[in-house]
Amino acid sequence: MVGITLEEITKKFGNFTALDKINLKIEDKEFMALLGPSGSGKSTLLYTIAGIYKPSSGKIYFNGKDVTETPPKDRNVGLVFQNWALYPHMRVFKNIAFPLELKKSSRNEIEKKVREVAKMLHIDHLLDRYPWQLSGGQQQRVAIARALVKEPDVLLLDEPLSNLDALLRLEVRAELKRLQKELGITTIYVTHDQAEALAMADRIAIIREGKILQVGDPDEVYYKPMYKFVAGFLGSPPMNFIHAEVEGGNIRIYQSKISVPKQYREIIKRLEITEVLFGFRPHDAEIIRGEREGIKGEVYSFEPLGREQIVTIAVNGDVFVKVFAPEGEHFSFGEKVTIVPNEERIILFDKKTEKALEYFP
Ligand SMILES: Nc1ncnc2c1ncn2[C@@H]1O[C@H](COP(=O)(O)OP(=O)(O)O)[C@@H](O)[C@H]1O
Ligand SMILES: [Mg+2]
Structure with a gap:
C-alpha cells in the first residue's frame, strides 16, 4: 500500500534546471505514466523518486511519510532501467536473486521467490541461461523479474520497452498492464511513446522542459488537452x-x-x-x-x-x-x-x- 506525493520538486544540475517545481500525487495501486520528449526530465524525476538523485528542493512522501532523505535501499522500490543492465557473468537465476542476496534472505526463500516471479513472467524455463543466450524480450522480462522479486512497494520503469522491436513491444505492453493490476503495485512508467502511455496508464503526466503541463486519464489528455503541446504530442498523426x-x-x-x-x-x-x-x-x-x-x-x-x-x-x-x-x-x-x-x-x-x-x- 503506497501512495506517493511529490511536492515542489526541483532538481538542478549546476545552473541547469532539469525539474521545475513538480507537484504530483500518485495513488496507491495506480499506474502513472510520465510522458514527454527526450530530455524533458522524465528519468531525472524517476531517479529522484527512487532516491538515486536528491532533489535540490521539495519533498517526497510515501504514504504521507517524508522520504526525501531516505536512501534508495530503504524506500523499497523496484527499478527497471532502459537498458535493463543484467549482470553478464550471472545466470538468469542469479540475476533475479541478486536483490534478495543483498538483503541476506535465506536459501529457501530465495529459491521460492525467484521461481515464483520467473513463472509469473514466463521465464521459468530460462533460469539456467546467461543473459547473452536470451532474446531482447526475455532479457527485459528478467530485468522486470529482478525488480519484482523483493516485493517492492513501488515499481519504477524507465522506458522498459524501447529496446524491443515493434511487435514484441505490443505484446509485452498488454502483458505488463495486466501484471501491474494483478499485483496491485503502485507503478510509475516513463516513456516518450504516446501510444504506450495511452494504452497502459491509469493516468498520464505530460512533461516538457522539467514542468508538468497536464495530468489526467488517457481520455482527458487526449480529448481535453490543456495546451497545444499536449494535443500535438498525443495521437498519430497528431492534432x-x-x-x-x-x-x-x-x-x-x-x-x-x-x-x-x-x-x-x-x-x-x-x-x-x-x-x-x-x-x-x-x-x-x-x-x-x-x-x-x-x-x-x-x-x-x-x-x-x-x-x-x-x-x-x-x-x-x-x-x-x-x-x-x-x-x-x-x-x-x-x-x-x-x-x-x-x-x-x-x-x-x-x-x-x-x-x-x-x-x-
Ligand atoms: N547527471 C546529469 N548531469 C547534468 N545534466 C543532466 C544529468 N542528468 C540529466 N541531465 C539533463 O537533464 C535533462 C533531463 O534529462 P532526463 O531526465 O534524462 O530526460 P528524459 O529522461 O526525459 O529524456 C536533460 O537536458 C539532460 O541533459
Ligand atoms: Mg530518460
Missing part, C-alpha cells in the same frame, strides 16, 4: 493546428469561413479573442466535395493504411492538414476538397499562450 482569426460569429481560416463552434461562443466574446489556433484531430473531420461550410484545400497526397487512409490536404497552398478517410474512397492529386471538422471536437487555443480556451477561467 492539426491552423492559424485563424475571429470575425464576429465566424472563424476565418485563410479563404474559408466556419461558424464559431457552439462551445466557444461565450468565451470568445467574453475574452474578446481575435486570433486563435484552430485544432482538430485527423479522425474528427470529413472530406467533402461540393459546397459545404468548411476549410477549402487541395489534396496533396493520400496514404492507404488498410482499413482507412490518411489524406494530406494543402490549405492556402502550404499549410498541411491530415484527415482520415474511409478505405476505397478515391482521391486524386490536386483535387479541390472541403474539410468539415466535427464541431464538437474542435479545440481552440489562445495564440499567445497556446493554452486551450476551455481552460481559461
